[in-house]
Amino acid sequence: MEELRGKHLLGIKDLLREEIELIFEVADNFKEVINRPIKKVPSLRDITIANVFFENSTRTRLSFELAEKRLSADVINFSSSNSSVKKGETLLDTVNNILAMKVDMIVMRHASPGAPHFLAKNIDANVINAGDGTHEHPTQALLDAFSIREKLGQVEGKKVAIIGDILHSRVALSNIFALKKLGAEVMVCGPSTLLPKHIHELGVSVSLEVQEALQWCDVANVLRIQLERQQVKYFPSLREYSLYYGINKKMLDKLDKQITIMHPGPINRGVELSSDVADSEHSIILEQVENGVAIRMAVLYLLAGKNKSVSFS
């Protein structure tokens, strides 16, 4: 495949396997670029990108901003905490005002599932979903799969366990789509209250025992408990969750093989992962962060190539 089919990246669900592999190939090139003495290429020098974050984020936003700057794009940042959204402006009005300043691409995070899809239908600029509520977080899933491919050689045929708060996690859903498309086997594991009811219909196996999941998998992708999204109590206390579902060194030593530990961040040390696991040599958490920049550069580059809003003739 030579290019992406759509002009937006809204979710992994709409991508073909070939498109994911194309993004990986381009990301390989950009990974080499960001390890050069001068980590910058001029490809997107005539593109302006707005990072519109209606929800808090450190990693994703920094990663996107860095990716944009490494491609020489002009970047403006917007976060809802210090904006007119507080004064009652609608999403479309806010974005149209930003676009009126001649912006070519929008990177958006929003608390409502489907917000980027709504935007994509109503504006001309390319839209990249940087997380919409509990729905999808495509670039995170891409960088997770890219990191697995880098660590284990390929994704096809590997066994990946996603452990933790599956119910509130957009990372889990996007990861399931991406990994299934690339031919991996996926298991989700967590307390039954944090597993969506019909999750097995996505073709994943389900386990309630974390030790069983660890024994089965090659890679464990451990998720954070998203207390900010939990309206009711799903488990008695964080301490109890940590006792039953927290992963520590002792549990990994019990296995008869080495497994790779991933985490999309931010980590709650001592809750889902103990410090000795998070910092062990089997953890690729910081590699994920590095790959995040390369993956986002690849996505921006491929989508910008489809942006013909500027006429050069």
Next chain:
Amino acid sequence: MILFLLNFAELILFILLLIYPFFLFGFQFSPALYLSITMAEKRLILDNELLDITLSRLAHQLIENHGDFDNTVILGLQPRGIFLADRLKKKLESYIGKPISLGYLDITFYRDDFRRREAPLKANATHIPFLVESKKVILVDDVLYTGRSVRAALDAMTAFGRPRKVELLVLVNRKYTRHLPVEPMYVGKAVNTIDTQKVLVEWDEKGTQTGNVWLTSKQDT
């Protein structure tokens, strides 16, 4: 009778319609001429033997200017310049008797036609295991045509340091086709071409048996 006349008139009209284009364009579309335009004409400009002689000459010219390559590195341009760079490196090493620094430089992200093409171009690997800071750099490509790749390469190279001097070596120099003021310092073969012609370089490293340079005049490529 009337019916017959009508048919006759229609027939005349039909014949006139058939030969109408010839009145418009004259009778210039003879079959032979038509074939010569559409069929690719392929002319060998460097065969395997001659190519080897040319490469030897280029290697000696480089040694003339750079001595034992103490402070000189070679950068082959992806995707097609790297085969020439590989062969030059082998030749130079056999003459000098010591290893020479060779890197591969990809220019995709530095091109000036991004977003003007239908689809973004796929990149190739850049592999430069050294810094070019204060080194003499020889850029190597197979065909010099518009000069735009070389401009991008000059740009891309600066990500690996500030070279002391940059020279350009090409196997085939297409004359009178430049879009930018770029001229090579070392030339394997200079050819006069027009825009519709193509220079095709086949390398044995790519799986074909011989190293040949062809000049083709294909209309549609």
